[in-house]
Amino acid sequence: MKERQDGAAWQVVETREIYDNPWIRITEHDVVDPNGNPGLYGVVRVHGLAVGILPVDDGGMTWLVGQQRFPRGYYSWELPEGGGSFDDPQGSAERELLEETGLKAGAWQEFLRMDLSNAITDEQAIGYLAWDLKEGAAQPEACERLELRRVPVRDAVAMALSGEIVDAFSQTMLLKADALARRGALPAGLAQHFI
Structure with missing residues (x-):
């Protein structure tokens, strides 16, 4: 320790x-x-790693995934995320993005590492930006009943700020990407969609 x-x-x-x-x-x-x-x-x-993805298309749109969350019994809007492998976090993120949204990304950038609820768990998370997107059919797991919402990334940031998005990992990815865009620390093609 x-x-x-x-x-x-x-x-x-x-x-x-x-x-x-x-x-x-x-x-x-x-x-x-x-x-x-x-x-x-x-x-x-x-036992695994949490991976999350902030996909942004050429028009500045992102995808939110809606699903019922069992532990607290509520419906949650989140960025695509799920469990992954410590050995291949980006490969896990690519799989989650495809499963939940049907998207494949041509460009990836890790932009976040965080501990989730570090007082009671050892869970670690890695967040990725994904762009140069190609759409396809979602392939959710058998236990998942997902709803997709495509929104401007600026609106998703506003949803995180207002509390409409309450998932901590999604909030952190959205707010960090927004802060990085405002500091000029994202690729120019992405940054313009946040500011």
């Missing part, structure tokens, strides 16, 4: 595996916190 600047770190006394399935593993730890207090800490260990 990474140590604080003053050298104090969490100490693990004992670890138990509580649950495991193909997607997650839950471990429980008897710990001593950085201040020397004994405690209990549960961690959700995610």
Whole structure:
């Protein structure tokens, strides 16, 4: 574990595996916190990598995916995203984009790495910009019932700012891309669609 600047770190006394399935593993730890207090800490260990894609076409449009989210029981509009492989994150992103939207991209750029809910999980995420798009038929997984919405990327940014898009990964990708565009840090052909 990474140590604080003053050298104090969490100490693990004992670890138990509580649950495991193909997607997650839950471990429980008897710990001593950085201040020397004994405690209990549960961690959700995610078996894969989260990948997300912000596709932008030549007209400045992007695709949002609508779906029912089981954990909190609500309908969510998000950028295309899903589980991926640590060994081939971009290949996983290409697969997710095709599955959820039917899109294939000729150009890709990784632009975001983040930890998701790092107090209770070790889940990591990588976000990609995708452009030079070719449309095809979506190929959702058997358990997915998806709805697609094509909107101007500026409108998607506004949806993230207003809270209409509540998915943290989608919000972060949209707002980071917008900030990078305003700083001149995106390819010119993409940046013009945000500003």
